[in-house]
Amino acid sequence: MALNIIKQGAEGRLYLGEFKGESCLIKERFVKKYRHPELDAQITRQRMKAEIKASGRCLSAGILAPRILHSDMNTHQLYMEYFGSAQTAKQFIQHTVKESGSDKERIKATLMELCTRIGSIVGQMHANNIIHGDLTTSNMLINPNPAAKNGYDVIFIDFGLSHYNQAAEDKGVDLYVLERALLSTHSEQDYMFDYILAAYRAESGKDVQTVLAKFDEVRARGRKRTMIG
Numbered sequence: 716m717a718l719n720i721i722k723q724g725a726e727g728r729l730y731l732g733e734f735k736g737e738s739c740l741i742k743e744r745f746v747k748k749y750r751h752p753e754l755d756a757q758i759t760r761q762r763m764k765a766e767i768k769a770s771g772r773c774l775s776a777g778i779l780a781p782r783i784l785h786s787d788m789n790t791h792q793l794y795m796e797y798f799g800s801a802q803t804a805k806q807f808i809q810h811t812v813k814e815s816g817s818d819k820e821r822i823k824a825t826l827m828e829l830c831t832r833i834g835s836i837v838g839q840m841h842a843n844n845i846i847h848g849d850l851t852t853s854n855m856l857i858n859p860n861p862a863a864k865n866g867y868d869v870i871f872i873d874f875g876l877s878h879y880n881q882a883a884e885d886k887g888v889d890l891y892v893l894e895r896a897l898l899s900t901h902s903e904q905d906y907m908f909d910y911i912l913a914a915y916r917a918e919s920g921k922d923v924q925t926v927l928a929k930f931d932e933v934r935a936r937g938r939k940r941t942m943i944g
Contacts (some may be wrong), residue, residue: 726875731797734784740797742787743790759791762875766793769845776843778836779870785851798870804829804855807903823906829857830910832869837893838910838918840871841886841926848876850893852900883922887929891937 718730718741730741744763747755763786773780784793784820808826815822833855840847847854856870878885894908901907916923 727791734794737784737874738797738799739784739794740781742793742795744792746791749901751873760788763788763791763793765848767875767878769847769877770795771842772879773840773843773871773874776839776845778839778843778845779868780874781870782870793923798856798858799856801856801870803853804857804869805852805900807857808852808904812904817941822904826904826907827910828865829869829913830907832864832913834914835918836869836871837889838920839925841889841915842920844879844881846878846880846885846889847871847874848878848889848892849873850889859882883925883929884933886919886926887931887933890926890930891933894934895937 718732719741720728720729722729727744729744729757730743732739732741746752746758746759750758753775767783769816770783772780781798782796783793784796786792787794798890807829812822815825835849837850854871854873856868856872858868858870859866860868880886890912893911896903897908897911912927916927
């Protein structure tokens with residue numbers, strides 16, 4: 716069956732396909748020519764397995780993530796649930812800002828709701844020791860759902876860099892990556908991370924203060940590196 720390519724990035728291609736009669740997304744990872752073939756194959760397998768495990772752990776914990784329908788390690792392809800009506804959180808934020816024009820209170824109210832939900836989800840993930848590894852608004856989907864709060868679900872995707880770890884340091888780094896991504900991509904909405912962190916505190920479990928202390932340490936190291944260059 717011919718596959719319809721819908722996106723191509725630095726790491727691979729996304730196709731619209733079918734598995735056992737169900738429409739699905741097929742994620743195919745590229746061979747990296749600049750890496751030794753054995754190392755490249757090992758890294759690709761690790762990232763595919765990480766995505767499968769993290770998706771399963773999220774779903775078991777009641778966190779929305781794509782179902783993995785099938786994997787083929789030989790062709791480097793993952794067949795996963797397809798959300799055809801979804802947009803990324805990045806697109807949602809940009810659309811909200813554009814459509815609301817100069818109504819800053821409306822923008823802030825809409826984004827506060829989104830950030831509260833993102834923070835709650837990241838907190839739930841960390842409470843279950845799931846480290847995403849690449850938290851950006853491009854790796855979150857806003858999927859229409861009339862039965863959900865405000866008419867949409869928030870679905871985290873792209874778990875290739877994820878892992879399972881109880882360490883507060885890893886959770887702190889996860890938060891730092893998200894903060895930096897927000898400042899880079901949505902710099903004019905510099906209040907967003909504060910809303911995320913407030914919701915995170917309520918969901919991330921008994922070790923939240925230790926995690927936030929580690930986050931502050933990671934942030935301080937990042938600022939020091941930036942100052943030194």
